[in-house]
Amino acid sequence: MKKTILILAVLSVNLFGADLSLKKYFNDRTCDQVLNNGGLFKTCYDYKNKGPKYVAYTLKGDKVNAKNIKKRPRFYEDKNIPKKYRSSYSDYTHNIYKNDRGHIYEDAAVDYSQKTLNAVYVMSNIIPQHNSINRSIHAWKGLEKYGRTLATKLGEINVLNGVIYGDSPKKMGRNKISVPSAFWKMYYTKDFERCFYFKNKQINKAYKIKDYEVKCSALKRH
Secondary structure, eight states, rough: OOOOOSSSSOOOHHHHGGGGGGGGTTSSSTEEEEEEETTTTTEEEEEETTTEEEEEEEETTTTTSSSSOOSOOOOOOTSSGGGGOOOOGEEEEETTEEEEEEESOOOOSTTTSSSHHHHTTTTGGEEEEEEEHHHTTTTHHHHHHHHHHHHHHHSSSEEEEEEEOOOOOEEEETTTOOOOOOOEEEEEEEEEEEEEEESOOOOOOTTTTGEEEEGGGGGGOO
């Protein structure tokens, strides 16, 4: 199995802004399988950990707040992935780690159509995410809202997410899916970038979103 990528390579905005540079993260050496998800977003999938390593997409300012479909779809297995490497809805049920089914590409950004909303409920877009991070407006939930605000303000914003599993991750469920030790999110354009990093554990209630911000140049590949 390929070596787990722990943290993102040192980046410059000018180099990263081009779509071509995503090939450094979405390729046969980095990913066991690259999923294109109907062109809506791209997933670098890890067979060993049975979860995504990278997820990339672009938030469009005229789409993110265009509509709000309130009824959410059911989570479903990704049949593009060989069955023995998939995660399932039941892997998360009654887990002892207080992990939610955490979206990497958030549903609140794509609830302008049923097709796009359904697309992000595929289990290959989901990671075990501590519920205090996933649900807090001062953590991941608030960061996602900030991304939609950026898209509205700038017209669009590119997003790259990374998931860090570590060398000996905890396991969950019948499929023994790996629990990430951390994850991060980068918002960027040709002239803009901001990065945020979260350890996958109970949050400090005194923290605000800005307390999770890191220099993008500090994120390195190992």
